[in-house]
Amino acid sequence: MSDRPIPAARRAARADGEHPSQFRLLRERRFAPFFWTQFLGAMNDNVFKIGFTSLVTYQAARFSGVDPATAAFMISAIFIAPFLLFSATSGQIADKYDKALLTRWVKTFEIAVMLVGAAGFWLHSAPLLYACTFLMGVHSTVFGPVKYAYLPQNLDEHELVGGNGLVEMGTFVAILVGTIVGGLAAGIGARAGTAGGAVWLGGICIAVAVAGRFASSFVPPCAPSQPGLTINWNPVSETWRNLKLAHRDRTVFLSLLGISWLWFVGATFLASFFNFAKDVLSADADVVTLLLAMFSLGIGIGSLLCERLSKRRLEIGLVPLGSIGISVFAIDLFFASHALPRAGHLLSVGEFLRTSAHWRVLADLFLLAMFGGFYSVPLYALIQSRSEPSHRARIIAANNILNSLFMILSALMAIGLTAAGVGIPGLFLTTALLNVVVAAYIYARVPEFLLRFVAWLLVHTVYRIRVVHAERIPARGPAVLVCNHVSYVDALVIMAESPRPIRFVMDHRIFATPFAGWVFRHAKAIPVAPAHEDPARLAAAYDQCASALADGELLCIFPEGKLTGTGELNPFRHGVIEILKRSPVPVVPMALRGLWGSVFSRHAASGLERAVGRGLTSRLTLAVGEPLDPDTATLDRLQQAVAALRGARR
Template structure:
């Protein structure tokens, strides 16, 4: 698995047909919406009618998300997922046929009705779009899978806008027929592709549907707030939509007024942002080492803020030229700075949003996931509306310029990020540990898929350095509560990270018997709650690089769980390459760091097969870990 690439998913039936269906849907939606705008220009309608459409269309499309998301979440929960996707893509064929009639008759009312129905279809598809991924992907594939989906969606939206906006320009008088034919062909293709999606099961097939949308909307919003980390991940995703809505809504006027460009320059600006988002989304798996690494979220937030600030400050006045094409713009002073800012915003947006989606999927019970994503869609819709109204208000009533809007957005993004990280310190804790681990080491893992996807588990590992817990946390896709010596737990600088990660401090019976008993109680409670607990059974750091005898505490943990009727699987782990670390006790230095021989040293975490049963002892686990480590300390 260490050589795994997320692109391998594109060769597998469990992922590729769904990915292609999602891309076709996003592509067709944007072809349709941009083709309507192209038709208005082709017909030569008045500026007032264009403004009316620009005002009505987003509201018409987003209204179904408010009205029907709760119902959509229930349908997605109780219906087999592949079947529901095929139903929604069949709906798309019918809706696009109606839209084709609207194009052929140049009837704006019919086109707006079809636009509303497109919103209904997207509302039904939304909850299953992300809830299907945990059903078909392994936990260590979630980040890569989400990255591919975000990348594909971003590029599909961009290409759809380009094609939709050019249909009438290329086809002329045949534009209405060309537009209708293209959107029907895309809908049919998307449906045919969806028929290759393998069955993915239903989250809660026995769920009783509540047809009243208002109380059910409140119910799913409450459901999404049960877990603090999930609740704030949803808030983060909604904030992503707020930022994206404000930014992209300003790009057309920004490209014309401040960049001195023609209509094609807006497409370039949007393309730079979209490509940056796609690249950032794809890099998440590499940067996270195939775990759900929420430490990337603060990195994304801070990067977005930095590049938005630079974009706001780089061009504060109107351009002195006009009508520039792409080549002409790139020859202007400061052009490449603007290019870097737009790509940078998109890049760090990908770092920000992909781990949030993966976190929601990994922490939400599968029987509730579709309804949680329905709640996410409701909240997203509210943030999109708020973003549009806020941008309109500050420009119309306060007279703000677009650079001032960007500046305010950058400041707001920083404040919102700080607020989220303050109320959920796990995000910042993971960021600091991610930076520390990936600055000092090149981490490689083998066999980590042996850690159970859900349910309780005990992981045991040799103890080489003060960094061991952080390395294992960066390797295991699920949150782990580590049991560690209270002296390591209280190391200045690392104490906050360990405490925020809910590590369990322990002491020997002679040193502090009360603390030891508290530790065993906390371990038992964590396992009873279905969590993963990590322990270092040697009880201390190795002083010679060799594995010391495992103490009997691990047997006491397993005996307590067995006596309560809760047998717990044990996953043996081995750390390799950490003995040369500045954080180990090599050269006999206790409690003091050494200058490392080199930074970015290769470190490996190896996991063995889970073991369970009455025959599991400290001696057998020690033998397992010794075999996994081999001769390398």
């Protein structure tokens, strides 16, 4: 969430329920200069790398001592090396100093680096170009923690998903543009039989670096998160310390692993495109650009859709949806690759598009990447929102370290499978199946992802839900939510609409069921039993409730103690009062309307009745009341508040 004061105009917009489009951020100084700075930096990385790779591949004779068969791997490895060496130090620097000043310093450094690169292109000097590749890796290593620590410090909580979506979209569009520009510029000399391509590449890289430095001059001041930090310049010990820092919060650490896994998947696919086009699709190099375009557009559109699908808040339920889509379409890509007609020559883009079977390949790549956007944006937003502001940049640095390790593992896996005779489609299938295993591991360790996915799916398929006064649910700090109990999915509906995690107080019998019990235990739900059944369990439940509220968590209880059998409110039990006696925190009454008669309530309407009276999906409302002071929250007053919120509709 944002660490800076919220301007009055934006507070008023939030109070009125107004949520402008995420594209509005591109007109605001707190976001736009930063966005274009990072866009131009990502673009320049790829203009340089693609241009360098193309020159040493197709004009190898001009570069002495370079093996064109291994040059692409060398360039990639050299670029990644600084992430392993300097990410830990970069995270400390980003926490200690003003991020706007660091941004301008980094962009000035980029101009100097590109002067070295231009000299390397002009002189056809591979050592200079390799040195430039390493220095561009240093540039990206330093800027990475600044980039992702800047967003939560300058955006409101409800803007974080949209802002991350724009950054992810911009990054992949920049990669696409940089790839096209770098390839075209390098090809100028090849087509003319001159060294003109090298000159063009040098000039373009310098021009883009200067434009990035100009954009960075408009980035507003951004106060350091921990100005008194003493920097540890030992990269080994600091790398280990950063990883331990990230490991303090299991959800954050597994989110870091999840993002790094996406980089593993992305690196596997992107590195395979040239061989996939040539050996599987029988297509020329221009088709590689088309494949990359579909992949980049998919990531961009998926990233932008996250804001709409998540209702402009952090919705980690999209993460399992994303991982499912990645595997489904990667597996389909494997089968699509075996159903292609063979051509006697390398197909041009026009010839490639005239074959209907190739459209399935393009659709698979686009949809795979789109679901990758669903997967990555919520994870980045989760890390930013749940990391302590004082060391948020160092958490991002830990992420960069893990990303680098996973990309190296991706390359090693690809090399090993290729040496074993596995083709590119087999590599895609292996990656898809590994994705299933990794996803299962993460969701088993943090069932919150899976629960939020089920909740999100429920309210986007079976139910159409309207929330009245969602802003009354506290954004931070402890509180007790009390709600009527209408159906077996009440907790999931409330969870789906809450802006933050909730600890539910639930009947202990639920924990005896194999699957639900396992899930809710890992979701840290609190089992409760009546005093006449198990007084020791009841006492333990009160202790857990007090501990959760002391830690600033949200607690939700259904004071009726059981599902309604008539649709009307049952009398409230005194358990909620006992909780408030131990922990006097605000109480937020809530009411669910429209669940009675649904398939998950005790009175399920017939299929015909639902179709006529409710439509194919049930319309329901979650109404949130004004928070009550714990001293005045009697049972009668709470029941009256919930009854008034529910109204006549059951």
